[in-house]
Amino acid sequence: MGLAILQSRAQLGTNAPPVTIEVFLSGGLPSFSIVGMPETAVRESKDRVRGAIITSGFTWPQERITVSLAPADMPKSGGRFDLAIALGILAAGGQIKADRLRDTEVYGELALNGDIRGVPGVLPAALGAADAGRSILISMANKVEASLAEVEARVATTMLEVTAHLSGKRLLNPLEQKMPDVGTREEPDLAEVKGQGYAKRALEVAAAGGHNILFIGPPGTGKSMLARRLPGILPVMTEAEALQTAAIDSVLGLALDLERWRKRPFRSPHHTASAPAIVGGGSSPRPGEISRAHNGVLFLDELPEFNRNVLEVLREPLETGSITISRAMRQAEFPADVQLVCAMNPCPCGYLGDTAGDCACSADRVTRYRGKISGPLLDRIDLQIQVGRPPKEALRTGSESAESSSSVAERVLQARTIQKSRQGVCNARLEGKAIDRFCALTNEGLILLEAAMDKFSLSARAYQRVLRVARTIADLASEESILPLHVAEALSLRELDRRY
DSSP states (O other), X not given: XXXXXXXXXXXXXXXXXXXXXXXXXXXXXXXXEEXXXXXXHHHTHHHHHHHHHXXXXXXXXXXXXXXXXXXXXXXXXXXXXXXXXXXXXXHHTTSSOOGGGTTEEEOOEEOTTSBXXXXXXXXXXXXXXXXXXXXXXXXXXXXXXXXTSSSOEEEESBHHXXXXXXXXXXXXXXXXXXXXXXXXXXXXXXXXXOSOHHHHHHHHHHHHHTOOEEEEOOTTSSHHHHHHTSGGGSOXXXXXXXXXXXXXXXXXXXXXXXXXXXXXXXXXXXXXXXXXXXXXXXXXXXXXXXHHTTTSEEXXXXXXXXXXXXXXXXXXXXXXXXXXXXXXXXXXXXXXOOEEEEEEOSSSXXXXXXXXXXXXXXXXXXXXXXXXXXXXXXXXXXXXXXXXXXXXXXXXXXXXXXXXXHHHHHHHHHHHHHHHHXXXXXXXXXXXXXXXXXXXXXXXXXXXXXXXXXXXXXXXXXXXXXXXXXXXXXXXXXXXXXXXXXXXXXXXXXHHHHXX
C-alpha cells in the first residue's frame, strides 16, 4: 500500500483553480481508476501514463491504483494531469521520492515514450501558482509562457529528466524569469492614409477616449485602412494588460508572439463568423474573437453583412467588458474589454451619395440594409463617421507630408494620462455618477445638447455617450471644462443621428 499527493491546476475559462491529485495503491486485483469528474481526455490518461512509465524503465504496479482529482465536483479536462499522475504512481509505489514536489505544481501531457508535451493554459496556472507561493514543473514547450510569470519554474522534456531531478542525480535549474521588452514589429502608419482629415480626427478622438467607432462610406475610401491603423496610435499595454491578453492565447494553446508584446491586439473576423466564434462557446467553453481582442481592437468590416443575432450578442460585453458563457456542467467568464471599430457601405451596392458611382438601390432596400443594425447596438457606438472619397490632390501627395501615427499617439497618450489621473479609467468607461461628476457642461453646452436631443431624438444612452466624447475632445485640447465647441464636435461625430 502507498499514498502520494501532488498539486496541479485545472483550466476554467482564464482561471486556473487548484487541483489536488491523490494516488493510492492498495491490494486486490490489478486495476486503474480515476475519480473526480474526469472527462474523456483525463480518463484516457491511464493508457498514456502506463506506456510512459514502462518505456521509461520503471515497473508498472500490479496493484489496485486509485487516482482522485479533488475537488470532486469540478470537471477536469485535457491531458494536463498526466505527468502528475505518473509521478504519483511511482511515488506511491516507492520507486521515486517526491519530497522535492511538496511545494510544486505539475502540468504536462505524456507521450507513450515518456516525452512531456505542452498543455494549454500554463500562463494562468503559473500566475495562480505564484499567488499560492508554489513553484511549477512543466514541459519545455511551455517555457515561454512560464517565463512571463513571477514564479520559480523548472522545465523538462522527458519523464526521466524529472525522476533524475527528484533523486538528486541531475537537478533541473530554475527557468530565468524575464519580462519581454515592447515588441519590435511595426504597426501600419496613419500617414499612409491620404486625405481623410475628418476621419483621422475621429480616429484620434476614438483612440484618446477608448470610444467605439463606425465608418460609413463607399468602397475604396479607406475605411479598413483607417481601422487597421488604430492600434498604432493607442498607448502600449501595461505589463498587467499584456499578461491578461497573453492568457487568452495560452488558454487556446496558441504560441505567444513576443514581437507584438504589449502591442494592442487587432482581430478582424469575417462576416460569416457565428456567434460562438465571436463571443466564445462550445461544450467546454472557449474564448472567441472578442476575448482574443481583449485590451485591443475588434474590427467588424461590412457590418450589415454579419448575422443580426451575432451582432446582438455583442451588446452586453461592450458594456461590461467581459463575457460569461454558461453550460449545463460549467460556467466560464472571459475578459472582453475591447474597442469596437466597424465599417459599412451606405447602401447594398455601396454608392449611395457617391459622386463617383451610380446607386441603383431603392429606398426600401436601403432601409432593410441599415435595419440589420439595431438601434441599441448603434447607441453603443460613440462615433459614427461618414467617409467620402478623398480629393485627387490628396492622392497625389506623398505620405511624408501627412501626420504620422507616432505624432498622433503622443497626443492620445497625453489625453489618456489626463483621464487616468482624474478618474482612473478612460472616458468611454465612465458610468453613472462619474459622468455627472467629470462630464459637467456649462449652461451654453447644456442648451446645445438638449436642443440636439429634441431634434435628433437621441436616447438617454446616446446622450451619455455624447458627454463622454465631448469630455475626450476637451482632454485632447487640455481643457478642464467641456466647452460648447467640444459638445458641437461630439454631436458632429454621430453621423447616423443626423442623417439617417
